[in-house]
Amino acid sequence: MEGDPTLRLRIFDLNCWAIRYLSKRRQERVRLLGDTLRRESFDLVLLQEVWSEQDYSDLKVKLAGCYPFSHYFRSGVIGSGLCVFSRFPILDMLLYQYSLNGYPYMVRVGWVCREPGSRAGVSLGVTAPLLSLSLQLHAEYCREKDAYLPHRLVQAWELAQFIRHTSKAADVVLLGGDLNMHPEDVGIRLLRGWTGLRDAFAEATRFEGRKNGCTLVPDNCFTDKSELLPFPLGIRIDYILYKAISSFTVKCEELKTTTGPAPGTDIPFSDHEAVIATLHIQRQGQPVGATLGTADPALADVVTEARTEVGVGLRAAQRQRYSSGRMAVLALLLLLLQAVAALGTLAGLGTEQPFPKLSFCLLAFLALGVLALSTALHLFHTMEVKMLHGTEDQMWMALRALQERP
Amino acid sequence: MEGDPTLRLRIFDLNCWAIRYLSKRRQERVRLLGDTLRRESFDLVLLQEVWSEQDYSDLKVKLAGCYPFSHYFRSGVIGSGLCVFSRFPILDMLLYQYSLNGYPYMVRVGWVCREPGSRAGVSLGVTAPLLSLSLQLHAEYCREKDAYLPHRLVQAWELAQFIRHTSKAADVVLLGGDLNMHPEDVGIRLLRGWTGLRDAFAEATRFEGRKNGCTLVPDNCFTDKSELLPFPLGIRIDYILYKAISSFTVKCEELKTTTGPAPGTDIPFSDHEAVIATLHIQRQGQPVGATLGTADPALADVVTEARTEVGVGLRAAQRQRYSSGRMAVLALLLLLLQAVAALGTLAGLGTEQPFPKLSFCLLAFLALGVLALSTALHLFHTMEVKMLHGTEDQMWMALRALQERP
Numbered sequence: 021m022e023g024d025p026t027l028r029l030r031i032f033d034l035n036c037w038a039i040r041y042l043s044k045r046r047q048e049r050v051r052l053l054g055d056t057l058r059r060e061s062f063d064l065v066l067l068q069e070v071w072s073e074q075d076y077s078d079l080k081v082k083l084a085g086c087y088p089f090s091h092y093f094r095s096g097v098i099g100s101g102l103c104v105f106s107r108f109p110i111l112d113m114l115l116y117q118y119s120l121n122g123y124p125y126m127v128r129v130g131w132v133c134r135e136p137g138s139r140a141g142v143s144l145g146v147t148a149p150l151l152s153l154s155l156q157l158h159a160e161y162c163r164e165k166d167a168y169l170p171h172r173l174v175q176a177w178e179l180a181q182f183i184r185h186t187s188k189a190a191d192v193v194l195l196g197g198d199l200n201m202h203p204e205d206v207g208i209r210l211l212r213g214w215t216g217l218r219d220a221f222a223e224a225t226r227f228e229g230r231k232n233g234c235t236l237v238p239d240n241c242f243t244d245k246s247e248l249l250p251f252p253l254g255i256r257i258d259y260i261l262y263k264a265i266s267s268f269t270v271k272c273e274e275l276k277t278t279t280g281p282a283p284g285t286d287i288p289f290s291d292h293e294a295v296i297a298t299l300h301i302q303r304q305g306q307p308v309g310a311t312l313g314t315a316d317p318a319l320a321d322v323v324t325e326a327r328t329e330v331g332v333g334l335r336a337a338q339r340q341r342y343s344s345g346r347m348a349v350l351a352l353l354l355l356l357l358q359a360v361a362a363l364g365t366l367a368g369l370g371t372e373q374p375f376p377k378l379s380f381c382l383l384a385f386l387a388l389g390v391l392a393l394s395t396a397l398h399l400f401h402t403m404e405v406k407m408l409h410g411t412e413d414q415m416w417m418a419l420r421a422l423q424e425r426p
Numbered sequence: 427m428e429g430d431p432t433l434r435l436r437i438f439d440l441n442c443w444a445i446r447y448l449s450k451r452r453q454e455r456v457r458l459l460g461d462t463l464r465r466e467s468f469d470l471v472l473l474q475e476v477w478s479e480q481d482y483s484d485l486k487v488k489l490a491g492c493y494p495f496s497h498y499f500r501s502g503v504i505g506s507g508l509c510v511f512s513r514f515p516i517l518d519m520l521l522y523q524y525s526l527n528g529y530p531y532m533v534r535v536g537w538v539c540r541e542p543g544s545r546a547g548v549s550l551g552v553t554a555p556l557l558s559l560s561l562q563l564h565a566e567y568c569r570e571k572d573a574y575l576p577h578r579l580v581q582a583w584e585l586a587q588f589i590r591h592t593s594k595a596a597d598v599v600l601l602g603g604d605l606n607m608h609p610e611d612v613g614i615r616l617l618r619g620w621t622g623l624r625d626a627f628a629e630a631t632r633f634e635g636r637k638n639g640c641t642l643v644p645d646n647c648f649t650d651k652s653e654l655l656p657f658p659l660g661i662r663i664d665y666i667l668y669k670a671i672s673s674f675t676v677k678c679e680e681l682k683t684t685t686g687p688a689p690g691t692d693i694p695f696s697d698h699e700a701v702i703a704t705l706h707i708q709r710q711g712q713p714v715g716a717t718l719g720t721a722d723p724a725l726a727d728v729v730t731e732a733r734t735e736v737g738v739g740l741r742a743a744q745r746q747r748y749s750s751g752r753m754a755v756l757a758l759l760l761l762l763l764q765a766v767a768a769l770g771t772l773a774g775l776g777t778e779q780p781f782p783k784l785s786f787c788l789l790a791f792l793a794l795g796v797l798a799l800s801t802a803l804h805l806f807h808t809m810e811v812k813m814l815h816g817t818e819d820q821m822w823m824a825l826r827a828l829q830e831r832p
Contacts, residue, residue, distance in 0.1 A: 091819075094812040097805050111827060113820060114591050115584070117523045178521070185520045188594040399503050406500040413497075414519060421517060 027301040028273075032062040033196035033260055034294040035235075037242065038101075040072045044242060045287055050075045052282050053289050054082040057105065061086040062296070065105040066196040069290075076103050116182050169207075170333020172200070173326050174411045176207035180214040181414070191268045192301055193217065195261040198235075198292065203256055210326045213319040214418070217261035220272045220297040229277030232256060235293040240280065242291035260297040267304045274298040320422045327415040334408040341401035344394045351391035358384050433707040434679075438468040439602035439666055440700040441641075443648065444507075446478045450648060451693055456481045458688050459695050460488040463511065467492040468702070471511040472602040475696075482509050522588050575613075576739020578606065579732050580817045582613035586620040587820070597674045598707055599623065601667040604641075604698065609662055616732045619725040620824070623667035626678045626703040635683030638662060641699040646686065648697035666703040673710045680704040726828045733821040740814040747807035750800045757797035764790050 036053065038046050050070075057065055057079075065087065070076050076092045083090070087105035091113060094100070104110070176199075187193045195217060201207045203219070212219065221233040230237055237254030238245050248254060264270040276296040280288050358380065442459065444452050456476075463471055463485075471493065476482050482498045489496070493511035497519060500506070510516070582605075593599045601623060607613045609625070618625065627639040636643055643660030644651050654660060670676040682702040687694050764786065 094816040094819075095809075097808050097812075099812065110823070112587075112590075112823070114587050115816070181518075181520050184518075186591045402503050403501075406503075406505065410500040410521070413500075417516070417518070 029064065029299045029301060030060075030062045031064045031066065031194065031196060031260055031297045031299065032057065032060070032294060033066045033258060033296075034290055035068045035198040035258060035292040036070050037290040037292065038070050038072060038075050046072075046075070049287060049289055050079065052285060052287070054079050056282060056289070058083055058086055061107070063107045064194070067103050067105075068198050069101045070103050071098060071101045073099065079103075079105070114186070116178075170330050170336075170408060172207050173210065173330050173333075174407060176201070176211045177214075177326065177330075177411055177415065180211045183215045183217070187215070187263075187265055191265055192270055193263050193265065194299075196259065196295070198258050200257050206322065206325050206329060208259075209322045212261070213322045215263065217263045218270075218272075220260040220262060220275050220295075220299075221256065224272040224275035224297070226274045227276070228274070229279055230254065230293055233275070233277055233295075235277060235295060236291070237293065240288055240291055240293070242288070258292055258295050260295050262297075262299060264301070269302050269304060271300045271302075272297055273300050320419060323415055323419050323422065327412060327419070330408055330412050330415065334405065334412060337401050337404040337408055341398060341405055344397035344401055347394035348391055348398055351387045351394060354387040355384065355391065358387065432709075435470065435705045435707060436466075436468045437470045437472065437600065437602060437666055437703045437705065438463065438466070438700060439472045439664060439702075440696055441474045441604040441664060441698040442476050442481075443696040443698065444476050444478060444481050452478075452481070455693060455695055456484065458691060458693070460485050462688060462695070464489055464492055467513070469513045470600070473509050473511075474604050475507045476509050477504060477507045479505060485509075485511070520592070522584075576736050576742075576814060578613050579616065579736050579739075580813060582607070582617045583620075583732065583736075583817055583821065586617045589621045589623070593621070593669075593671055597671055598676055599669050599671065600705075602665065602701070604664050606663050612728065612731050612735060614665075615728045618667070619728045621669065623669050624676075624678075626666040626668060626681050626701075626705075627662065630678040630681035630703070632680045633682070634680070635685055636660065636699055639681070639683055639701075641683060641701060642697070643699065646694055646697055646699070648694070664698055664701050666701050668703075668705060670707070675708050675710060677706045677708075678703055679706050726825060729821055729825050729828065733818060733825070736814055736818050736821065740811065740818060743807050743810040743814055747804060747811055750803035750807055753800035754797055754804055757793045757800060760793040761790065761797065764793065 034053070036050070037043050038050055040046070043049075070079075070092070073092060073094075076090075080090050080092075083105055087107055089106040089108065089110045090104060091110055092099075092103040093113075093115065095115065095117075183193060183195070193215075199208065199211075203221075211217065221227065227233065231253055233256045234254030235256055235258035236243060236248065238248045238252065260275070262270050262272070274297070277293040278289065278296075279293070282289055362380075440459070442456070443449050444456055446452070449455075476485075476498075479498060479500075482496075486496050486498075489511055493513055495512040495514065495516045496510060497516055498505075498509040499521065501521065501523075589599060589601070599621075605614065605617075609627075617623065627633065633639065637659050639662045640660030641662055641664035642649060642654065644654040644658065666681070668676050668678070680703070683699040684695065684702075685699070768786075
C-alpha cells in the first residue's frame with residue numbers, strides 16, 4: 021500500500037471581518053470561531069481580515085492543542101489580515117505583493133500521512149497559497165460601472181502567473197480566500213483557466229449549505245442589505261480552489277458553507293459564510309505530467325476577453341493621466357502668474373494691488389492644493405498605466421504561446 | 427546523441443547607468459552598447475538602469491536582427507530600468523516586487539538546442555530571473571555604519587525565497603544583475619547558500635578582465651573616485667549566478683569583464699563594467715534530484731548571522747517608530763495648546779494675545795509640519811518593523827527546518 025496512500029483533508033476558509041473598533045461584536049465572534057475550530061479540528065484553517073494581531077494571538081493560544089502550527093502575515097502599515105492554522109508543520113512561506121495593491125501569500129505546509137499497514141510514513145508536500153484581495157466589495161455591487169475591473173483583472177492575472185510559476189515545487193495546490201469575484205466573472209475564469217485550478221463548489225460530490233454556495237447573503241445580520249439588493253439569494257465570492265501536480269489526484273468529497281448563526285448562538289462568525297471542503301488526496305502509481313491548466317480550448321477566448329478589459333482600463337488610465345497632468349500644469353501656471361503679480365507689486369511696478377490680500381492668498385492656497393493633488397494623481401495614473409500596459413503585454417505573450425501550441 | 431545535447435550560452439550583463447538628463451554621455455554610450463551587442467551577438471543580454479523607455483526602443487530597433495525577442499519591465503512611476511534581449515523566445519514572465527523597495531523580475535526564456543546529428547531539437551526551458559536592487563551604492567561605501575544592511579538582507583532573503591519557489595519549473599536558473607553586495611557579504615552568502623546558485627566568477631575555468639572580477643573601479647571615468655577610496659582595486663558587485671535543476675548540468679567555461687573604454691572609443695559603456703559569461707549546459711542521461719542548495723553545512727551559520735543582523739535592524743526600526751510616534755504626539759499637543767489659546771483669545775477670555783500674531787502662526791505651521799513628517803515617518807517605520815519581523819520569523823522557520831534535517 022506504500023505507493024497508494026490516501027489523505028483526507030478538511031479545510032476551513034473564512035473572511036472573518038474582524039476590524040478593531042469597526043466590526044460589530046468582533047471579540048465575541050472571534051471567541052466563537054476559536055471554540056468551533058478547536059471542536060471541529062480541521063486540518064487547515066485559512067482566515068482573512070483578522071486585522072488585529074491580538075485576535076490572532078488569542079486564537080493561537082486557544083488552538084495550540086489541535087493546530088500546533090500557525091502563521092500571521094505581517095505587512096504594510098496595518099498588516100495583511102491573513103493567518104493560517106495547521107495541524108501539520110508549515111515548512112516555508114513566500115510573500116507576494118500585487119503591483120497595484122493587496123497581497124496574496126503563500127505557505128507551504130508539509131503533511132505526513134501514515135497509512136495503516138504501511139511501514140513508512142509517506143510525506144505529501146502541499147503548497148497552499150492563501151489569498152485575500154484587498155479590493156473591497158464596492159466593485160462587486162456596481163457591476164454596471166465597474167471601474168475597478170481592470171485592476172482586479174491585473175491581480176487575477178498576477179495571482180495566476182504566481183501560481184503557475186510556484187506550483188511546480190508542490191504536489192497539490194490549494195487556494196482559499198475571498199476573491200471578490202462572482203463565479204462567472206472573467207477574472208475567475210482567467211484564474212481557473214490559466215492555472216488549471218478547480219472550484220471545490222463545482223467539483224464536490226456532496227454539497228450542503230447556502231443555495232448556490234453563496235457566502236455573502238442578505239439574511240446575515242452583519243451584511244449591508246441595500247448593497248445586496250440585486251442579488252436576493254446572495255453572491256458567492258469566497259472560494260476553495262485546488263489542483264494536483266505530478267503524481268497525485270485530488271477529489272472534493274464534500275463542500276459545505278455555514279448557514280447563518282453559529283451552532284448554539286444567535287450570531288454568525290462573520291458577515292461572510294465560511295467555506296469548508298473535504299478533499300481526498302491520493303498518490304498515483306506513477307507520476308503524471310504536470311498540468312499547467314492550459315488544455316482548455318476556450319482559454320484563448322478568456323485571455324482575449326481579459327486583455328480587452330485591461331486595454332479599456334489602460335485607455336481610461338491614460339486619459340486620467342493626461343487630465344491630471346494638464347490640471348497640474350494649469351495650477352502651476354496660475355501660481356507663476358500670481359508670483360509675477362506679487363513681485364510686480366513688491367517692486368512698485370503696479371500702482372494698486374489687483375486683488376484684496378485675502379482673496380489673493382486664498383487663490384494661491386487653492387492653486388497649491390490643486391497642484392499637489394493633481395501631481396499625486398498624475399503619478400498614480402502613471403504607475404497605473406505602466407502596470408496595465410505590462411499586463412496587456414504579458415497577456416499578448418500568453419495568447420501568442422496559446423496560438424502557437426499545436 | 428539525442429539524450430546528451432550541449433548548449434553553449436553566452437550571457438552579457440551590464441548596469442547601464444542610463445538616466446535621462448543625469449548620466450553623462452548617455453546617448454553615445456547606449457549607441458555604443460547597441461553596436462557592440464549587435465556585433466557580438468550574445469544569447470542573452472540582461473541590462474539594468476535603462477531608465478528611459480526611448481533608449482530601450484532604440485536598442486530594440488537596432489538589435490531586432492540578432493535579438494528578435496526582448497522585454498522592458500514597466501513598473502512604478504519611473505519604470506524599473508530593467509530590460510532583456512534574447513536570441514530565443516521569451517516564453518513567460520513574472521514580476522516580483524520586494525516588500526521594502528526595489529523589484530526583481532523573472533523572465534522565462536525558451537531555448538531550442540539542435541545538436542548536429544540529432545534528429546529532433548531538444549528544448550531547454552531556462553528560467554532567468556533578472557535582478558537589480560534599487561538600493562543604491564550609498565550603503566556599499568559606508569561599510570562601518572551600514573544602516574541599510576537589514577533592508578538589503580530582507581531583499582536578499584526574499585529573492586532567495588522567490589528563486590527557491592519558482593525554480594522547480596525551470597531546468598536552469600540564471601541570475602544576472604547589480605546586487606550591490608561584495609562577494610563576502612552575508613547577503614550574498616545567504617542568497618547563494620539558500621538557493622544553491624553558483625557564482626560564475628568563482629566557478630569559471632578561464633577568467634579575463636578586471637583584477638578580482640571588479641565591476642566598479644576607480645579608473646572608470648564615470649565613477650566617483652572619493653567613494654571608492656577604501657577599495658583601490660574596485661569592488662565586485664555585478665554578478666552572474668546560475669544553477670542547474672533536474673537533469674541538467676551547467677559549467678562556466680569562461681567569465682570576462684570589460685576593462686574600461688569600449689573597443690575603438692575613449693569611453694566605457696557605463697560606470698560599471700559589463701560581465702560576460704559563457705556557460706555550457708548539458709542534459710544528463712537521467713534526471714537527478716532537484717537541489718535546493720541547502721546541503722552546505724555552514725548554511726545554518728549564514729542564516730543565523732543574517733537573522734542577527736535583521737534583528738539589529740528590527741530593534742533600530744522599533745526605536746525609530748517609537749521616537750517618531752512620540753514626536754507626532756508632542757506636535758499634536760502643541761497644536762491643541764495653540765488652538766485652545768487662540769479660541770481663548772477669540773472668546774475674549776485673555777486680555778492680551780500672549781504672542782505676536784506672526785510668531786503664533788509660524789509656530790502653528792512648524793507644529794503642523796513636524797506632525798505631518800513624524801506621522802509619515804511613524805507609518806514608514808511601522809511597515810519596516812512588520813517586514814523585518816516577518817523576515818526574522820521566516821529565517822527562524824528556515825533554521826528550524828535546517829536543524830531538523832538528518
